[in-house]
Amino acid sequence: MRITDTAAIVTGGASGLGGATAQALAAKGARVFALDLAGGIEKAPKVDGVTYVETDVTDPEQVASAVEQAAGSGVPLRTVVNCAGIGPSARILSKKGTHDLNLFRKVIEVNLIGTFNVVTLAAEAIAKTEPLADDARGVIVNTASVAAFDGQIGQIAYSASKGGVVGMTLPAARDLASHGIRVATIAPGIVDTPMLATVSEEFRAGLAASVPFPKRLARPDEYAQLAVDIVEHDYLNGEVIRMDGSIRMAPR
Secondary structure, eight states: OOOTTOEEEEETTTSHHHHHHHHHHHHTTOEEEEEEOHHHHHHOOOOTTEEEEEOOTTOHHHHHHHHHHHHTSSSOEEEEEEOOOOOOOBOSEETTEEOOHHHHHHHHIIIIIHHHHHHHHHHHHHTTSOOOGGGOOEEEEEEOOGGGTSOOTTBHHHHHHHHHHHHHHHHHHHHHGGGTEEEEEEEEOSBOSGGGTTSOHHHHHHHHHTSSSSOSOBOHHHHHHHHHHHHHOTTOOSOEEEESTTOOOOOO
């Protein structure tokens, strides 16, 4: 699918995976609507072709408003990339007691329900666009994690949420096939994003050494490259793609 002269929505679009993807799509000629919270948008760089929209992905009204803005931009909404997410760590049982239920609920709400919310409302708008070749109308790319398959100690909530995103991929692709909308999921490994900015260089080096090849952390622009490839590859549908340097995470 051609990206030029289309609209795209990227959640978590102010930084990290979403920021890189927003910039990559804009460089391809899309009008990008980068959805994020106010705190993230305040720190986001100004990029030609990218409009930041303050949005909580768990709020149906806010997402519907953002989708309406993108769909009414004068070019058809064809692309959605879901990158918004959180990743707090906590064990089921620890010295502090049991896992906080509200924390578990929050992770599921943002990572899984938030993704579903955006998928549903954006798909409704994409389905109203004029079809292209093969009756195609658009594509949705979701973000899981290798934690969906190799969850580590302390990742019970995060792994459950990302496992849910993986599980949604095929049924979503099947549900939306009649509307000409493809759905795929990227499961990144260890990516050098702002979430790792607070750790020591020694710790980062240890993470990089655990990757079989190449022995380094992934870059956000590599995620963005894959997202763009999925959008442009018209026969890629219903698939979960690991982008992880062949890492399989150890228990800790």
